[in-house]
Amino acid sequence: MSLHIFKETLKPCTNNPSSSSSLFSTSITPSFDPIIPRIPPKSSLSQQLLRLQDPDSLPPIQYQNAPKQNQSHGGGGYEEEKKKKKKSLNQKGLEGPVNRVSFSLSIQDPLSHWFCPRRVKFQLYRLLEHQREGVKFLYNLYKNNHGGILGDDMGLGKTIQTIAFLAAVYGKDEVIHSSIRKEHQAGKKDPVLIICPTSVIHNWENEFSKWSTFSVSVYHGTNRDLIYEKLEAYAVEILITSFDSYRIHGSLLSDVKWDIVIVDEAHRLKNEKSKLYGACLEIKTPKRFGLTGTVMQNKIMELFNLFDWVAPGSLGTREHFREFYDEPLKHGQRSTAPERFVRVADERKQHLVAVLRKYMLRRTKEETIGHLMMGKEDNVVFCAMSELQKRVYRRMLQLPDIQCLINKDLPCSCRSPLTQVECCKRTVPNGSIWPYLHRDNPDGCDSCPFCLVLPCLVKLQQISNHLELIKPNTKDDPDKQRKDAEFASTVFGPDIDLAGGNTQSESFMGLSEVRHCGKMRALEKLMFSWISKGDKVLLFSYSVRMLDILEKFLIRKGYCFSRLDGSTATNSRQTLVDDFNSSPSKQVFLISTRAGGLGLNLVSANRVVIFDPNWNPAQDLQAQDRSFRFGQKRHVVVFRLLAAGSLEELVYSRQVYKQQLSNIAISGKMEKRYFEGVQDCKEFQGELFGICNLFRDLSDKLFTSEIIELHERQRHEHGQNLNSKDGLTERGTNFISSEEVGATYSSEFETRASKPVLEDMGIVYAHRNEDIVNVRPGMQGEMDIGIPVNGSLSQPHLVTKKSKPEVSGKENISSITDRKRSQYSLLAQFMGMGELQFSKWLLSATPLEREKVLRDYKRRKEKVPNG
Structure with missing residues (x-):
């Protein structure tokens, strides 16, 4: 059956002649024929989809309880039933834009948002337009024996769309024609397997209990054997399990004949070397579906791994994908790429997007429910490190551990033909970090000295955020505390007294002091402006110790706040969220970026601060979405705080690089070519990749602004028209004033700010992420x-x-x-x-x-x- 016939069959019903005449009524209640009132037909998605296969197999839709022609207008009991429905909606608090949906969407009938409790076990709500399209997309893949990806943004209802799709395929409706029921009973379908993170298992159970009549079991915990016996006895229709459970017991579950397999948070399958990916490859059904809001996070090759699981062979072999798509797209994005490279990359990009669109439906909030929200603005603010931070940062770069990594490719001092890393400088016995890492192995490990890279990066990021973070943690074992105290003494040097010693400060005032932390200095000014204007703030950090410091800062300033991190009990998280959203006195919500999970819908906040950036851009974007989601009634302004001249500038630049590659490969968007570096290419490491770039001293430079300025100059040299008043550099460096930090709408940020104001706030540079990365929806063709x-x-x-x-x-x-x-x-x-x-x-x-x-x-x- 063609896609055109499928769409025609699912067009809305136009049998109600009075619908058009009621357009200008101030009520949203649909109008009815005053002579022949009726209730919605017994039509469900499962009936309509089955009608596509054999239109003659089903009788025409019959309207129940329709009054006769000679009956008076007031009779029939319909108005009374309608009042009961409206009263039920009001009692359940479902006034407002309808977002609660069910799988019985009745696409043909515009009155499907009314329900009849007498005939349906569950409440019927109308699916939003993008959700109806999602259900049809999944169904189309299923009928053609394919798998696919539903790649909607977080908060657009991927779970509900999936349940709607399953209910349609399995005929899970109360009002289903007897012939259809017999067909489902005669040819019983195989069960469905859902693999998801442990934190959302309970949510899947709840959603199935709300919107369906499936027999659902959870294969997780101590009752696995009992559930498996039920599965063998065909007493389970939906089996939900966690990633960890499936990774361990996948060989047992893969022997089951599954009709459909669904992986929630499918980006977890990005690594082909992981045990989870290998276990999921053993699933034999071709109807594999993935749900994720971040289809690609770090590399283009992640796309191949994901799509080769949902639709094996759709992108060819791994080597073909690498040579035909991955390499041309990466090299075509180089800032100095030859014209022919750019042209080939554009052709391959369009070809890749066309193939992906066959198996993936990707929608953003801006495309779908953007008209119901006030918008979001993502600002990147570069804060000057304090003078003490800069001195400590430079001393860190001079440590033997980091110098060994920086000079690894230089000739060895012993005059051998080998490089330092191949000869005498493979180990660092005189280092501050290496001896502790190899305390049980004085000769070093197989990966020396590259085993130092991650610990050194962590230390640099800690110095960029707050100097207290490099001091010993009282929760660590005594040996590690002793080594951390020695390390702190080394990098503090003569400033050790100014830094408060080499042990963790017990002084409340000392921890909350902002003069030695550039980011907290800027945060203090921003928070004062926002709170005075009645804004509510979400404050994110991935470090629990940093959250402790920020908590003392909020207490000192007298702000009323809530806190949620990994130690917060799961059953108390929703209470914290509800309390923050409903209480006017709660001003700040302090959250760990890694304590995600379900239910953190903090739509009462209109200011979001991400205190420290993550190497994975999806983490920061997910944090922003805690506030920017359906139900948000104010303009959301995001501030990402970066330490200027530190490693964090490189972290953000790599975020931009990854986001641009994702937009190019998935959406076919046009992106500006800022960087010379090419991921996983030693020949073109440029300014982004390689160990030497990671440990470069940027303290006296504006790394990010220089790259943007260079790009703008190149545009001018190529004769492109650019209004100087809207140049990124000028707009970025004069982006925020003391009055504008609490502005509600993005247009208010266009006013110029004086340089002394910026210096007083500790801000050296700022820009909007939307100006750097193409966040606009749509594609070229x-x-x-x-x-x-x-x-x-x-x-x-x-x-x-x-x-x-x-x-x-x-x-x-x-x-x-x-x-x-x-x-x-x-x-x-x-x-x-x-x-x-x-x-x-x-x-x-x-x-x-x-x-x-x-x-x-x-x-x-x-x-x-x-x-």
Whole structure:
């Protein structure tokens, strides 16, 4: 069956003649025929999908309890039933934009957001438009015996879409035609396996209990043997297990004949050498589905590993993918790449995106529910390290351990033809870190001296954040505390008294003091402005010890806060979240970046601070999404704090590099070419890769701003038009003023700030991440993403759209967003509604109704230009 027929069958029902006449009503309740009122038909997704296979196998939809023609308008009991439904909705607190959804979506019927408790076991809600598309996408893959990836952003309902898809395939509806029920009973389907992180097992159970009638069991913990016996007895329809359980017991579970296998957080399958990936390869069903909001995190080759699991052979062999896609895309993104490299990369990019789109559906919040939210702005703020921090940082770089790594490729001092790392400098007995790492092996290990890289990087990051972090941790064993105290004495040198000694400070005032920490100095100024304006703040750090220091800082400043980290009990986390969202007195939520999991929907906060960056950009983006998700009613402003001139600048630059490669490979976007370095290529390590770059002294440089300035100069030299008022360098260095740090909308940040104000805040440079990485939705061309029925891969067909002219000058992205928001308000006024009520109407309106509103609005605007 063709995709066109499938879409036509699932078009909304247009049998209600009065729907169009009620468009301009201020109520969002759909209007009904005043003469022949009716209730929604007994139509479910499973019926409609089965109707696609054999349209004659099902009788026409019958409308139940419809009153006769000669019956009076007030009879029939329909209005009474309607009132009960509305009362039930109000009692359950489901007023507002509908986001709770069920799998019984009744795509053909626009009245499907009403439910009849008498005939359905569970409440029926209308799926959002992007969720309906997701269900159809998964179903289309399933019917063609394929697997695929649902790559929606976090918070767009991947779990609900999956349950809707499974319920449709398995006919899990209360009102199902007897012929369909007999078919399902006669040909009983094999069970479904869901593999997910341990932290979300309980959520999957809850969602299945809310929206379906499946028999669900959990293969995790001590009752595994009992569950496996039930599985063998065909008493389980859905089996949920954790990554760890499947990695250990995968050989047992892989012998089961599964109909569908679903992996939640599928990016965990990015490493082909992991035991989990090997265990998942043993699954025999071709219907493998992955759910993830971060399809690619670090390398393009991760795409191959993931897609080779969900759709084996879809991207060819590993070597073919590396040579045909990976290498050309990476080398084409070099800042000095020849024109032919760029041209080949563009061709391969479009080809790759076309192939991926056959097996992946990727949507962002901006594309789907952006019109229901006030937007997000991601600011990167480079804070000057204190003078003490700079001196300690330089001493750290001069340690024998790091010097051994920096000079590893130089000729050995013993005049041998070998390099230092191959000859006399493989071990560092006189170092500050190496002796402790090899206390049980004085001759060193097989990986020496490269085993020093990670410990040295951790120490540099600690110095960049706060000097207390390099002092001994009282929770460590005495031997490690002794070695850490010696290390602290070495790097503090003559400044040891100024740093408060080489042991952890017990002074409350000393820990909360900001004068020796550049980031905390900037944070102090920012927090004062935000709290005075009534903003609520999320403050993230990946280090628990840094959270302890920040907690003392908040107490000293008198801010009311909550805290959540890995030690917080799972059953108390939701209480903390609810308390923060509902309590006006709670001003700050202190969170560990690594304490993710489910339920951290902190939509009451409109300011997000990420105190320390992560090498993996997905970690920082996920932290931002704790606030920027459905239900957020304010503009979200994110501040990532980086220590200027430190390793953190390189961490952020690599984040940009990885995000750009991800946008190129997955979405086919155009990205600026900032960097000369090429990942995993020793010939082109450039400014990003290699040990020498990791341990380079950047204390007297503005590493990131210099790269951006160089890019802008190159654009000028090539004759490209660029308005100097909107240049990244000028806008970045004059980005924040003392009044603007608490501004609500991004357009307010355009005002210039004086240099003394920035210096007082300890900020040396800043820019918006949106100006560096292309975060706008869409791609260069629209592609035919239909799945071939025979499963073969044909050459992708690109239908290139006419590109819109680039926006220049003050017509930047933020101003476009403001203009759209203004137009949205005018449309709401035209409909006689508030913005929130208009959002509700949009969710329940059909495309035809929306088009009619736009046509009428334009006609009125033409008649009354100033109206």
